[in-house]
Amino acid sequence: MASAGKEHLYKVLVIGDLGVGKTSIIRRYVHHTYSHNYRATIGVDFALKVLRWGADDTVRLQLWDIAGQERFGNMTRVYYREATGAFIVFDMTRPSTFEAVLKWKADLDSKLMLADGRGIATVLLANKCEQGHPLPANGLKMEQFCKEHGFAGCFETSAKDNLNIDEAANFLVTQIMASEHALLRRAAATDTVTPQLDRRRRSDGCVGCLK
Amino acid sequence: AVRKKKNAMQYGNRRKDDDEEIPSAVRNAARIHPPVRADLLLLLYSRPACPGAQNQMSTHAGYYGDLVERAAGLSSLATEEIERDLHRSMPEHRAFQNETGIAALRRVLTAYAHRNPGIGYCQAMNIVTSVLLLYCTEEEAFWLLVALCERMLPDYYNTRVVGALVDQGVFEDLTQAFLPLLYEHMRDLGVISTISLSWFLTLFLSVMPFDSAVLLVDCFFYEGIKVIFQVAHKRVSEPAANNGGGGKSTTKEFGGGSAADCRRHVQKLNAARGAVLEERDARSLRSAPTFSFSPHTHDFRPPPLTPPVGQEKENKQLKKHMGKMRKLSKGLQTGEWAGRLLWVATGQDLTCNLMPSNVN
Numbered sequence: 089m090a091s092a093g094k095e096h097l098y099k100v101l102v103i104g105d106l107g108v109g110k111t112s113i114i115r116r117y118v119h120h121t122y123s124h125n126y127r128a129t130i131g132v133d134f135a136l137k138v139l140r141w142g143a144d145d146t147v148r149l150q151l152w153d154i155a156g157q158e159r160f161g162n163m164t165r166v167y168y169r170e171a172t173g174a175f176i177v178f179d180m181t182r183p184s185t186f187e188a189v190l191k192w193k194a195d196l197d198s199k200l201m202l203a204d205g206r207g208i209a210t211v212l213l214a215n216k217c218e219q220g221h222p223l224p225a226n227g228l229k230m231e232q233f234c235k236e237h238g239f240a241g242c243f244e245t246s247a248k249d250n251l252n253i254d255e256a257a258n259f260l261v262t263q264i265m266a267s268e269h270a271l272l273r274r275a276a277a278t279d280t281v282t283p284q285l286d287r288r289r290r291s292d293g294c295v296g297c298l299k
Numbered sequence: 300a301v302r303k304k305k306n307a308m309q310y311g312n313r314r315k316d317d318d319e320e321i322p323s324a325v326r327n328a329a330r331i332h333p334p335v336r337a338d339l340l341l342l343l344y345s346r347p348a349c350p351g352a353q354n355q356m357s358t359h360a361g362y363y364g365d366l367v368e369r370a371a372g373l374s375s376l377a378t379e380e381i382e383r384d385l386h387r388s389m390p391e392h393r394a395f396q397n398e399t400g401i402a403a404l405r406r407v408l409t410a411y412a413h414r415n416p417g418i419g420y421c422q423a424m425n426i427v428t429s430v431l432l433l434y435c436t437e438e439e440a441f442w443l444l445v446a447l448c449e450r451m452l453p454d455y456y457n458t459r460v461v462g463a464l465v466d467q468g469v470f471e472d473l474t475q476a477f478l479p480l481l482y483e484h485m486r487d488l489g490v491i492s493t494i495s496l497s498w499f500l501t502l503f504l505s506v507m508p509f510d511s512a513v514l515l516v517d518c519f520f521y522e523g524i525k526v527i528f529q530v531a532h533k534r535v536s537e538p539a540a541n542n543g544g545g546g547k548s549t550t551k552e553f554g555g556g557s558a559a560d561c562r563r564h565v566q567k568l569n570a571a572r573g574a575v576l577e578e579r580d581a582r583s584l585r586s587a588p589t590f591s592f593s594p595h596t597h598d599f600r601p602p603p604l605t606p607p608v609g610q611e612k613e614n615k616q617l618k619k620h621m622g623k624m625r626k627l628s629k630g631l632q633t634g635e636w637a638g639r640l641l642w643v644a645t646g647q648d649l650t651c652n653l654m655p656s657n658v659n
Contacts (some may be wrong), residue, residue, distance in 0.1 A: 105424070107383040125390025127556055130423045131496035157380065159458050166493055283377045 093144045098264050099170055100149050103119035103192050104177035105185040106156035113177065114153050117257060122248050127157045132167055139261065147261055159279050168200040173264040175256070177213045178242070180244070184242040186214075193237055202267060204274055209263035211256055217244035218251065356442045363438045367406050370413035377412040377419035381405060388425040392509075395429055403427055407441050411448070418448055421456035423500035430504055430513060443520075451523060455500065463499050466524065467492035470499075470531055478536055498531050499524075 102110045111126045118135045133153040141147045154167050174193050178185040189212065198205045212234060230242045240263040243256040385401050394400040407428050412419045431440040454462030471492045475482040497505050502519050504512045518526045
């Protein structure tokens, strides 16, 4: 289906509580750098990542780095508009940020859905994994958690040590493409007219009044 | 005039007496330019729009100290968020790369959160406060923050940042009125009023080179929010105009402007500003002429001034000053920021050229 040299542009949200490392992840991913000293993000920040995909395709990821403080939360509807994928980030060293993950997911799902009514592809990132703490959800299998709450997957990442970020992003892109294809198929399916004879209806009355 | 001079002297004296209180690391690292610092305070404290502001600190002697003491050790969402942001306020400045500066910032922010739970702590206050701390004592910074949050930018920092959002709406309307094409494009991209929010909340401190942003803050304390509107308008109109012009390389245009250029501009501006202030002092009691600015009428430009004869020269000076200010804000953006803006404003992928994003 994919023709050679195709270009894809995806808007990807990066959300999560204050100070979980959203900006750090983006800087690591886009600029290949890490610093302890990023400024707190006010409102929203943007970054662009260009990926070569497959043999000839190019993927452009518009990353929307969204401020984590709750009082900016009433603007998220505007930020979410037309996004096709999302990272929800939490800090492995702070359980409260993990608890907030579901709040973010619910916010996202309530304000944004694809044409087929499903939520957009969302990947959970457990950041600061280099600090070696066990996952806060004690004993709970992350996989099961993701399944239950509609995450496409989960990655333990470290912006500091550059762990798993490229993998997570590639995974998200795959997921976005998958749901895009699903949508296209669905659209193709509904656009096709399949003429068929409905004998039951016909017997109900006049041929011209098929309703 | 006498009262103002007296005030200035009091501050001067007090400053000397209380030197111990000022975190010396902050003072030294910041290389404070005393005139700028004094200006900042004087400008605010003598601002006609803030009646009584000049007295607030002197009539509330000891208030700040008490507040710091009472707030110490208390823990809340605000203190937690403050703690998380202390090292993310002005990380590039030496003053905030050590515990002394950080502790001062912590005290001012927690004291304020304790004073006003309706605001508590809002991100962006940390950035503004750290800049204030570079030029003032802790207590002064605190009272300036009070003036900022409660009088100059009412409701800007409250729990739903309502005031700031209202002004984004106003800015949106202004963009629609003056730059309809850009407005439509940005609306289609769904970014209007989202990109400018941080400009307003941080008074441009988070998006402009420090030297020019600090000057803008000075102007803001003197003239109020309209300065921010003006610069914001300039910011969105420049790329639009340049893009319409074709031929010229916008990237080149905005990438230009070295640190040295910046410094020269700032020096010039300081000199111009000094002259204006001197004249103002000489003219003493008369309140500063203000350009009427009403967001509701969408009128950006100062209306034709018909000043009293004596004020004409003063107005000219001020206008000149504002003109310079605008010029300054025009040429000094970092490539990255301008690129980002262009990307957003025009849909052109200029960020690729300006930001070191790599193609894998």
